[in-house]
Amino acid sequence: MRLVLFGAPGSGKGTQAAVLKQDLGIPHISTGDLLRAEIKAETELGKKAKSIMDAGQLLSDDIMLGIIEHRLGEPDAKPGFILDGYPRNLAQADALDKVLAKIGQPLDVVIKLDVPNEAILGRCVIRFKAEHRPDDNPDTVKKRLDIYADQTAPVAEFYAKRDKLRVVDGVGELDEVTARIKAVLESTKAASA
Numbered sequence: 001m002r003l004v005l006f007g008a009p010g011s012g013k014g015t016q017a018a019v020l021k022q023d024l025g026i027p028h029i030s031t032g033d034l035l036r037a038e039i040k041a042e043t044e045l046g047k048k049a050k051s052i053m054d055a056g057q058l059l060s061d062d063i064m065l066g067i068i069e070h071r072l073g074e075p076d077a078k079p080g081f082i083l084d085g086y087p088r089n090l091a092q093a094d095a096l097d098k099v100l101a102k103i104g105q106p107l108d109v110v111i112k113l114d115v116p117n118e119a120i121l122g123r124c125v126i127r128f129k130a131e132h133r134p135d136d137n138p139d140t141v142k143k144r145l146d147i148y149a150d151q152t153a154p155v156a157e158f159y160a161k162r163d164k165l166r167v168v169d170g171v172g173e174l175d176e177v178t179a180r181i182k183a184v185l186e187s188t189k190a191a192s193a
């Protein structure tokens with residue numbers, strides 16, 4: 001299964017991906033996690049990324065494409081993957097299509113977790129207290145939501161046109177949302193069988 005979990009920051013993509021990767025036996029590829037690992041390891045990329053991420057801005061498409069191409073080429077991604085945090089704009093969606101076409105592994109489905117902004121802000125406050133992610137402070141979250149609305153939300157339309165988009169209600173208990181996602185995955189599997 002080759003899947004993108006799509007949605008605003010704080011919509012629960014990472015939490016759901018952590019559950020689904022066990023079930024599906026495929027890796028969870030989060031570009032945010034990959035970048036945070038670079039920051040932790042104090043690499044050149046990490047140093048460059050930190051100020052951009054702390055400000056809630058996006059890294060350049062070129063840098064992100066390099067990261068994602070490299071990660072998708074690793075052996076554990078052969079049977080499939082759950083992408084989280086990529087693509088984040090139309091140029092990235094286009095680039096991903098091309099990378100996947102090149103390796104003959106097109107996406108099966110893009111699942112959008114739908115969560116209203118008020119709930120997102122509340123969740124990020126909780127995550128800020130628990131994980132101390134600098135970009136989860138309320139002002140930066142508002143900036144990230146603006147960038148999401150401007151640049152990332154149109155990506156849903158990109159996949160809707162290709163009949164790859166499924167929208168799931170992301171509000172509710174963790175396992176309720178997981179069950180909704182699994183129902184979509186089942187119908188995707190059935191449709192491609």
Ligand code: AMP
Nearest residue numbers: 031032052053057058059064085086088
């Ligand atoms: P996330 O954990 O997905 O919310 O990502 C945290 C931050 O990493 C984002 O606010 C961006 O600064 C950066 N980032 C992650 N994925 C991307 C991407 N696909 N394009 C540009 N920047 C990204």
